[in-house]
Amino acid sequence: MSKFPEHIAIEKSHPTAVLDWHDRFGDRTLIVDGKQIVDVITLLRDSFGYNMLVDLTAVDYFPRRPRFEVVYHFLNVDSHARLRVKVQLEESHPHIASIISLYPIADWLEREAWDMFGIKFDGHTNMKRLLLYESFEGHPLRKDYPKTKRQPLIGPQN
Amino acid sequence: MSELIQSPMMDMSRSLSGQVVTTKFDKILGWARKYSLFQYPFVTACCGMEYMATACSHYDIDRFGAAFARFSPRQADVIWVVGTISHKIAPVLKTIYDQTADPKWVVSFGACASCGGPYDNYATVQGIDTIIPVDVYIAGCPPRPEAVLDGLLKLQDLIQNQKHDW
Numbered sequence: 001m002s003k004f005p006e007h008i009a010i011e012k013s014h015p016t017a018v019l020d021w022h023d024r025f026g027d028r029t030l031i032v033d034g035k036q037i038v039d040v041i042t043l044l045r046d047s048f049g050y051n052m053l054v055d056l057t058a059v060d061y062f063p064r065r066p067r068f069e070v071v072y073h074f075l076n077v078d079s080h081a082r083l084r085v086k087v088q089l090e091e092s093h094p095h096i097a098s099i100i101s102l103y104p105i106a107d108w109l110e111r112e113a114w115d116m117f118g119i120k121f122d123g124h125t126n127m128k129r130l131l132l133y134e135s136f137e138g139h140p141l142r143k144d145y146p147k148t149k150r151q152p153l154i155g156p157q158n
Numbered sequence: 159m160s161e162l163i164q165s166p167m168m169d170m171s172r173s174l175s176g177q178v179v180t181t182k183f184d185k186i187l188g189w190a191r192k193y194s195l196f197q198y199p200f201v202t203a204c205c206g207m208e209y210m211a212t213a214c215s216h217y218d219i220d221r222f223g224a225a226f227a228r229f230s231p232r233q234a235d236v237i238w239v240v241g242t243i244s245h246k247i248a249p250v251l252k253t254i255y256d257q258t259a260d261p262k263w264v265v266s267f268g269a270c271a272s273c274g275g276p277y278d279n280y281a282t283v284q285g286i287d288t289i290i291p292v293d294v295y296i297a298g299c300p301p302r303p304e305a306v307l308d309g310l311l312k313l314q315d316l317i318q319n320q321k322h323d324w
């Protein structure tokens with residue numbers, strides 16, 4: 001495995017940004033420092049033509065530390081190149097900068113990650129639940145949310 | 159006996175009213191109602207494809223007098239709850255049920271509507287009968303159109319033989 005061009009370019013301008021990387025089965029992945037995520041993604045978009053944010057989601061690796069990962073999938077629509085960027089977040093108050101200013105589509109994706117995992121996106125102006133109702137307590141895709149704990153609006157409780 | 163001779167007509171109408179005539183009227187009403195079912199399809203998930211297959215020309219639900227889908231509960235007789243009901247949509251389903259004009263029936267279409275189906279999780283209502291009364295349950299994930307038609311026939315049986323308000 002050799003470093004791919006995106007990695008080398010990021011290292012040149014932001015030497016501490018890339019924490020780890022791999023290229024298994026052609027899935028090129030960068031694990032990036034959360035504080036520099038906006039800079040890194042700006043560079044990927046402007047210099048490498050990653051003009052489409054295919055998905056933005058999160059993973060809970062409980063009880064691993066750091067517990068959460070935010071995952072970005074990018075596609076260069078012209079060259080069909082794909083790149084995955086991951087950021088690891090700590091359990092207490094997980095938060096990361098929003099990338100709405102770069103990809104407007106991130107609006108709902110970030111709200112979904114907040115809804116399901118309780119990850120805050122700083123700079124998002126409308127950080128509220130996307131799928132669940134406002135009275136729902138907790139974030140159901142966290143591993144420590146009981147699988148069948150229901151919060152019905154009407155009808156019998158659980 | 160002497161009373162009967164005194165006023166036979168009055169007594170006969172009294173003994174018949176509320177029994178023979180009423181029962182027959184119920185049957186006629188049941189017969190009329192079971193063949194003119196306007197449906198409200200409350201379609202939320204994949205089962206909807208089988209509902210559409212049943213409604214369209216190949217299986218042709220019109221043969222059973224239940225072709226007319228109305229998307230207003232005020233004009234519907236049967237609510238078909240087709241698909242997964244989440245806790246978020248549950249109050250809407252209840253409102254739709256309350257808005258439907260009497261007489262009304264509810265068919266629970268598929269595993270999800272009947273018991274939550276494969277989704278035993280935070281989001282899914284474990285059977286719509288926890289929210290509204292259900293007349294017929296159709297099993298399957300999703301049910302084949304034949305099963306849907308069988309469910310419709312069972313509902314028609316039920317309507318034919320039940321007591322009716324008018």
Ligand code: SF4
Nearest residue numbers: 204205269270299300
């Ligand atoms: S019963 Fe099966 S087919 Fe029907 S809505 Fe549920 S998951 Fe989909």
